[in-house]
Every structure is written in structure tokens, then in C-alpha cells.
Amino acid sequence: MQKVLKQLKVNKLNSGTSTGLKWIESKGEKLGSYSPVDGKLIASVYSTTKNDYEKVVKTAQKAFEEWRLVPAPKRGEVIRQMGDQLRKFKQPLGELVSFEMGKSLQEGLGEVQEMIDICDFAVGLSRQLHGLTMHSERPGHRMYEQYHPLGVVGVISAFNFPVAVWSWNSMLAWVCGDVCIWKPSEKTPLTALACQNIIQDVLKKNNVPEGVSCIINGGREVGEWMSRDKRMPLISATGSTRMGKAVGAAVGERLGRSLLELGGNNAIIISEHADLDMSLIGAVFGAVGTAGQRCTSTRRLIIHEKVYKKFTEKLVNAYKQIKIGDPLNEKNHVGPLIDKEAVQAYLNSIETAKVEGGKILVEGGVLKGKGFESGCYVKPCVIEAKNSFKIVQHETFAPILYIMKYKTLNEAIAMQNDVPQGLSSAIMTVNLREAEQFLSQTGSDCGIANVNIGTSGAEIGGAFGGEKETGGGRESGSDAWKVYMRRQTNTINYTNKLPLAQGIKFDL
Numbered sequence: 001m002q003k004v005l006k007q008l009k010v011n012k013l014n015s016g017t018s019t020g021l022k023w024i025e026s027k028g029e030k031l032g033s034y035s036p037v038d039g040k041l042i043a044s045v046y047s048t049t050k051n052d053y054e055k056v057v058k059t060a061q062k063a064f065e066e067w068r069l070v071p072a073p074k075r076g077e078v079i080r081q082m083g084d085q086l087r088k089f090k091q092p093l094g095e096l097v098s099f100e101m102g103k104s105l106q107e108g109l110g111e112v113q114e115m116i117d118i119c120d121f122a123v124g125l126s127r128q129l130h131g132l133t134m135h136s137e138r139p140g141h142r143m144y145e146q147y148h149p150l151g152v153v154g155v156i157s158a159f160n161f162p163v164a165v166w167s168w169n170s171m172l173a174w175v176c177g178d179v180c181i182w183k184p185s186e187k188t189p190l191t192a193l194a195c196q197n198i199i200q201d202v203l204k205k206n207n208v209p210e211g212v213s214c215i216i217n218g219g220r221e222v223g224e225w226m227s228r229d230k231r232m233p234l235i236s237a238t239g240s241t242r243m244g245k246a247v248g249a250a251v252g253e254r255l256g257r258s259l260l261e262l263g264g265n266n267a268i269i270i271s272e273h274a275d276l277d278m279s280l281i282g283a284v285f286g287a288v289g290t291a292g293q294r295c296t297s298t299r300r301l302i303i304h305e306k307v308y309k310k311f312t313e314k315l316v317n318a319y320k321q322i323k324i325g326d327p328l329n330e331k332n333h334v335g336p337l338i339d340k341e342a343v344q345a346y347l348n349s350i351e352t353a354k355v356e357g358g359k360i361l362v363e364g365g366v367l368k369g370k371g372f373e374s375g376c377y378v379k380p381c382v383i384e385a386k387n388s389f390k391i392v393q394h395e396t397f398a399p400i401l402y403i404m405k406y407k408t409l410n411e412a413i414a415m416q417n418d419v420p421q422g423l424s425s426a427i428m429t430v431n432l433r434e435a436e437q438f439l440s441q442t443g444s445d446c447g448i449a450n451v452n453i454g455t456s457g458a459e460i461g462g463a464f465g466g467e468k469e470t471g472g473g474r475e476s477g478s479d480a481w482k483v484y485m486r487r488q489t490n491t492i493n494y495t496n497k498l499p500l501a502q503g504i505k506f507d508l
Helices: 002-007 050-067 072-088 090-101 105-125 164-175 189-205 220-227 241-253 276-292 308-319 340-355 409-417 432-439 480-484
Strands: 030-034 041-046 141-149 152-156 179-183 213-215 234-238 257-261 266-270 298-304 359-362 381-384 400-406 424-428 448-451 485-493
Touching: 002 090, 030 189, 041 189, 050 152, 050 179, 050 213, 050 220, 072 090, 072 105, 072 164, 072 189, 090 105, 090 189, 105 164, 152 164, 152 220, 164 179, 164 189, 164 480, 179 220, 189 213, 220 234, 220 241, 234 241, 241 257, 266 276, 266 409, 276 298, 276 308, 276 400, 276 424, 298 308, 298 409, 308 359, 308 381, 308 400, 340 381, 340 400, 400 409, 409 432, 424 432, 432 448, 480 485
Parallel strands: 152 179, 152 234, 179 213, 234 257, 266 298, 266 424, 298 400, 381 400, 424 448
Antiparallel strands: 030 041, 141 485, 359 381
């Protein structure tokens, strides 16, 4: 891993604060990054102090005044070059993501590919930041709307996708003319430093103003500074529902904007008309991928009673074939949980499910022995449960899958929707009527609804986000760019008269 750290220029870097073109030697508390792979310290960085936070925000404000005047296609060209740099460093960055966070190497590389893809999306977007034209009721008048950049955008990201979610926000915000201040998770600070180093040469080469891309580091307190800071018109925050409620309240109190991507409690409905072999792949990957630490991880399987026994047997057998271990070894399917606190939450949830009446179909537990010294490796667990169990209603960020029966599709959809969260959902069926009902206004209430694919794994072309306690935010594709801009309606009178709207008369 030392070779990777050297390639990414984070082997000797201990500062956690950057204004894009230089690192600030902030002397806050030391923040250690411990790999869940082996439990050892990878490196430490200094948290951002309040004084250095002020320097960063003021530098970003100044940069915005200049960056917003750069034509959008020119901004897009800078993003294109960033995409090329990410292609160049895809392997080492993917390895660092895997080692620092614990996800499999394939998923680490896939996360960097998401960054590359959003760069490509943003380049095209740079020539499509369009508004609308509309007809005025007054003669000789023209009406249209346009979008202007907001200013300083604060990005608070989570440990489970330590780099991709930042890129979803920053690449679009930069193309829109905004500047960004990024607070990565305190559990994965090194990947953030690596990203800044990767794009730094592009920023310098293109004479991008200092302050367009900023990084600050630290715990909850730093996030609170951002949430309460009136100089940041938009805060994009990814994490737990508990965290999102705190951010939303703080930003809302100052009438700022929040883009919240919070918890998920995602279900797959397995219809009697499903292709069971294909469904098995979607269900298992959704449940155990990233060790169940995706916001889109499959938490619940709602299985038709006619295929319940057959599919459950397939599922149990598939779980016997799951390989758990070092995520950098591509033969392994599942790596560790992020830390021992997550392991304890996993164990507590299993015990709670038992108390509520859950039946263990695949036993969980913590793995010990050679290769598992970190204490963060756990066995994916399958529990037969009821949707009404309190623990089933709760999102546990771990590889625990709850399964339950249904009789009618209406019953299955009601179960799918009967949780506080509303991020991702799926139905496995070859029946057209079932598929269409699931996607209709009386179907899934989630922001993402899939047919014959699982809940986990979204493409950047579509808007990503969910409803209810998931926060209502939308990131990445489609028209998600609009949240990073302010909308302005314009009316132009090109006559020598001044008629009023709604036919109002006001003669002098």
C-alpha cells in the first residue's frame, strides 16, 4: 500500500486542509485513518481548525467571483482534463478506496469509474445549461428563464462511497460555475487527499482560481460549521437519516438549501413470475456487496409464497459460496465492515431480530483467526422476519438480509413501502402487468424503482436519490444540475408602452 500512497502523493502529506492549489499546514487534532482490512494505521492527517476554515471559505468566495465568469464550455474543458487524470490514476485510487474503506477491489475500481463517467457527463452538460422560453400575455414582451451559479457549495460525504459522491456533486457544481468545499468522512480522509492531488495539476495548468476546489477535514463539529454558514447557499450531505435531520434543520434555519442523500431500507419483490436464477444474483449482490454498507443495499426480500421455499433454498446455498476476506484479493466477494462500532451494530441487530421473533436461516457472526485480525470481518446473515419488526424498519449498515412472504402484489407493494425510508426498490418479474403496476403511481414510493435488476448499483445518467427519510435530494444525472444553480425568470418589453399583467390599469 505504501507504493499506492506514493503514487497518489499522500505518503508524506499530513495536512487535511486545501484550497485547491496548496495545502494549509493546519494544526488541528490528528485524525488517524485505520484500514478495516488489517486494523492498522495507514496514515494521519490534521483536522481543520476554525481559523483555517475561515481562510478556506474566504478563498472560495473570492474564487467564485472569477470562476463564474468563465464560459461554461471552458469550465467543461477543465472537467474533461480531470477525467483524463482519473483514468490515469484509476488503479491506485481504486486500491486506496478498497484498502481505506474495505470494499472489494472491483467495487473500488468501479467507484473511480463512476467519477470518470460523471466527468464525461459534466463535459456534455457544459453546453446544455439551458432555460425555457414562454409566451407573454402582453404584446411586445418576451419571457424566458435562465440559471445562474449559486456560489460556494459545501459537500459532506460518507465513508461508504468516499470519492464517487464527491465527484457527483463537485463536477456538476463546477460546470455550473460554483466552487466547492468538501468535508470527507473522518473515517476515510486519505482518499479525499488523493483526489485533490490528482486534480491539482489540472487546476494549475488551466489557471483555475485558488479556492475552486477546497478540502477541509474533521468530525461532526466541522460539518456543523458548514451547515450553519450563511456563506454556503447549498449544503449537499450524504449519510444517516439522523445526520441529515441535523444538517437539514441547521441549513433550514438560515433558509439555505439542502441536498440530502440519507438512509435506505431497500426491498426486492420476488414474484411468482420471476426468473429465479437471475433474481438470486441481484439479491445476493445487493445484500452483501460492500458488506451491506451501501445506501442502496438490499435489506429486505419480499417473496411470493408459491416460490418462497424454492428461492429460499437457492439463497441459503448461494450464501455458502460467499468468500470473505481481504478486499484487495479479487477472489473474495465480501470485505470488512468499516470499524468495530459497525460490527457491534451488526451484532446488536441480529440479537434484536431474534428477540422480536426472527428465525435465523444463515448464521451471522464475527470472523476470527488469520486474515481477520482487524475484528471487522462478519458473516452475511439471512433472517426470516416480519416487515413490522422494529429492527426491520431500521437501517443497519451491515450484511443482514430479512426475508418475508406475500400473497398478492398489492400486499407486496404495501410491505415494500411500509418503512420510513424511500431510496431504492425492485421487482423481479417477467409479467408485464406486474412490472407496470410496480412502476405506477400506486406502486413503489421510492426515488429509484427497478424491474429485473436489483436495488444496488445506479448509473450516473439518471438522477439518484430518494423520498421520505431518504431526504428527497437528487444527484448525478438527468436535470440534477439545477439544484446547484439559482433560477431567474426574465421578461423583456421591446415596445414603447407599459401594459401590466392581468390587465391591470394604472394610468397617470
